[in-house]
Amino acid sequence: MIRPVKRVYDEVHGYIDLSEVELRVVDTPYFQRLRFIKQLAIAWYVYPGATHTRFSHSLGVMHIMGLAAQRLYDEGYIHSADDVQLLRIAALLHDIGHTPFSHAIEPHFRERLGLGHEEMSRLIICESEIKDVLGAYGYDYRTVIALLEGRHREPVYNQLLSSDMDVDRMDYLIRDALHTGVTYGTIDLQRIVTTLTIDGEGNLAVLDKGIDALENFYLARTHMYRAVYYHKTIVGYEILLRRIYEMLGGYVDDPLLIHDEREFVEAVRSGRVAFWHDDWLIGLILRAVRERVCPELRELAESFFFRQGFKVLVDRTRFEDTPLDIERDGDVEYLKQLAEKIREAVDRNSVALFIDDIKIMEEDPHLVPRVILEGRTSLPVTYAENSMIRRLPKHLHIKRLYVMSKDVHKALRVLSLGSLGH
Amino acid sequence: MIVNQNNEKVLCALIAKIINDLNILSAPPGGAELGEAVQRLGYLIQRVGGLELGLKFEWLSRGPYSRELQRYYPCVALMLANSASDYSNIEAKYRDVLNKVKDFIRRVREVFGALTLRELELVTSAIMLCLEVYPKPADPVRELAERKRIRLNEASEALRLAKSLGLGCG
Numbered sequence: 383m384i385r386p387v388k389r390v391y392d393e394v395h396g397y398i399d400l401s402e403v404e405l406r407v408v409d410t411p412y413f414q415r416l417r418f419i420k421q422l423a424i425a426w427y428v429y430p431g432a433t434h435t436r437f438s439h440s441l442g443v444m445h446i447m448g449l450a451a452q453r454l455y456d457e458g459y460i461h462s463a464d465d466v467q468l469l470r471i472a473a474l475l476h477d478i479g480h481t482p483f484s485h486a487i488e489p490h491f492r493e494r495l496g497l498g499h500e501e502m503s504r505l506i507i508c509e510s511e512i513k514d515v516l517g518a519y520g521y522d523y524r525t526v527i528a529l530l531e532g533r534h535r536e537p538v539y540n541q542l543l544s545s546d547m548d549v550d551r552m553d554y555l556i557r558d559a560l561h562t563g564v565t566y567g568t569i570d571l572q573r574i575v576t577t578l579t580i581d582g583e584g585n586l587a588v589l590d591k592g593i594d595a596l597e598n599f600y601l602a603r604t605h606m607y608r609a610v611y612y613h614k615t616i617v618g619y620e621i622l623l624r625r626i627y628e629m630l631g632g633y634v635d636d637p638l639l640i641h642d643e644r645e646f647v648e649a650v651r652s653g654r655v656a657f658w659h660d661d662w663l664i665g666l667i668l669r670a671v672r673e674r675v676c677p678e679l680r681e682l683a684e685s686f687f688f689r690q691g692f693k694v695l696v697d698r699t700r701f702e703d704t705p706l707d708i709e710r711d712g713d714v715e716y717l718k719q720l721a722e723k724i725r726e727a728v729d730r731n732s733v734a735l736f737i738d739d740i741k742i743m744e745e746d747p748h749l750v751p752r753v754i755l756e757g758r759t760s761l762p763v764t765y766a767e768n769s770m771i772r773r774l775p776k777h778l779h780i781k782r783l784y785v786m787s788k789d790v791h792k793a794l795r796v797l798s799l800g801s802l803g804h
Numbered sequence: 805m806i807v808n809q810n811n812e813k814v815l816c817a818l819i820a821k822i823i824n825d826l827n828i829l830s831a832p833p834g835g836a837e838l839g840e841a842v843q844r845l846g847y848l849i850q851r852v853g854g855l856e857l858g859l860k861f862e863w864l865s866r867g868p869y870s871r872e873l874q875r876y877y878p879c880v881a882l883m884l885a886n887s888a889s890d891y892s893n894i895e896a897k898y899r900d901v902l903n904k905v906k907d908f909i910r911r912v913r914e915v916f917g918a919l920t921l922r923e924l925e926l927v928t929s930a931i932m933l934c935l936e937v938y939p940k941p942a943d944p945v946r947e948l949a950e951r952k953r954i955r956l957n958e959a960s961e962a963l964r965l966a967k968s969l970g971l972g973c974g
Contacts, residue, residue, distance in 0.1 A: 524938055532860075532862030533937055534937070746874060748864060749871075
């Protein structure tokens with residue numbers, strides 16, 4: 383058990399205890415930044431209550447990690463109380479590198495700069511006072527980074543932080559379900575944690591009496607993917623926000639408009655990155671509008687602020703059991719052709735395609751959560767004949783064509799001409 | 805040398821060629837066995853062959869694992885199933901990479917007297933334990949032997965092979 387020095391009241395978990403080292407980490411400007419980054423980016427466009435933050439989520443993940451690690455420690459699978467604390471620290475820091483507006487803007491950084499939030503987390507830990515705080519309490523920052531990167535010497539620790547059944551997912555499913563009101567996204571956290579164990583090969587596993595909770599977990603994820611994370615309107619506004627962000631750099635100068643890793647490191651070292659959050663970006667967009675830097679940017683920004691953004695014209699989203707073959711899929715081909723046709727009738731930038739293949743569950747037996755049915759032998763839960771998990775869809779194929787609100791009528795006219803035979 | 809996402813077919817071909825040339829799979833490729841082969845060879849191509857694929861590997865109970873490599877399973881299976889698969893365009897351009905990986909795998913076979921996915925798991929685990937896993941184990945031989953449930957001398961051989969690569973294993 384950790385020795386708490388402070389308690390924070392959380393709407394999901396009740397009281398969350400913080401040890402001294404955890405409090406010191408939380409008190410750094412780098413962690414305080416997470417108060418200003420919403421967990422679900424702009425999901426509040428659809429679910430007005432979805433304004434919870436990465437800050438509360440990070441505390442929640444740490445709390446669940448504490449529960450899981452303590453159980454495994456009590457069962458004798460984790461040998462050191464220090465490791466329980468280490469795991470909690472890693473859980474606390476797992477999202478420290480998130481971009482403003484989380485997953486809406488991150489694809490830009492991943493594709494253009496080669497930086498995902500995992501790399502940014504590593505850089506923040508390495509290049510900021512967080513490293514010194516950890517060192518002051520005897521924790522090696524490289525061990526924390528190894529945990530975040532899945533390279534810790536103990537494979538189970540890596541699985542606790544990143545797997546189909548990790549502590550991150552456990553918190554965000556409950557938290558996001560609560561704040562959106564999507565009640566079928568909730569899970570039985572207590573049951574999952576109390577049935578966690580390690581199998582004979584050193585993998586994280588669940589006892590057979592936890593299989594119902596595990597099934598509920600997968601069902602909840604499936605519902606949340608469709609109802610929230612890839613909701614048609616939310617995705618449309620994320621596309622719009624990303625376009626605005628990519629245009630901003632051409633018209634506005636700001637030291638937090640980061641162009642490469644070197645600039646990011648500089649922002650971390652100087653402490654400026656503490657202001658790199660949702661409110662900063664909104665402020666920058668408003669500045670661009672006020673200064674009238676570009677009519678097109680102004681139009682996009684107004685579409686964003688006044689809910690006149692992208693609307694779905696055609697949606698062929700469906701659950702499937704196989705990966706999406708983008709090159710050969712008939713729906714994708716149709717949407718691409720239709721997009722080109724519509725671009726002849728409207729501004730090219732008014733049209734956007736969103737094609738993605740969301741994996742609902744892992745299929746590789748090395749990664750699928752394991753269930754212990756008898757003794758200590760485990761099998762992947764997808765092999766368990768008494769489980770419905772094997773019957774759940776494996777993928778969510780998202781295939782959508784979006785058009786800006788102002789051009790929907792013109793686009794519908796093109797669609798109604800129906801020359802593409804679908 | 806850096807390979808970008810547009811060269812996915814290159815990686816598929818490299819893996820399929822090595823599997824074919826060295827007869828790594830004991831049965832027609834499919835399911836878990838193929839996935840495991842792709843994981844082992846993907847790791848060796850990046851680490852031993854020196855081809856920078858940008859793949860990130862986690863340390864799991866069966867050794868190094870990359871989630872990004874999962875998307876290569878179908879194309880490798882397709883190439884292996886097609887006896888007319890043409891490898892000529894990669895043989896010339898990536899000869900150095902292929903030679904390094906195949907030479908290493910041949911040495912694995914000599915040392916262990918066999919070459920199955922088990923031996924590849926041992927050596928890739930040994931390499932990752934040396935180079936990437938943190939904290940470093942005080943006794944890597946014992947660590948590897950306990951994790952893989954093998955004899956100490958087998959673990960020792962696997963680590964010796966890892967060190968012979970000269971990549972920085974202590």
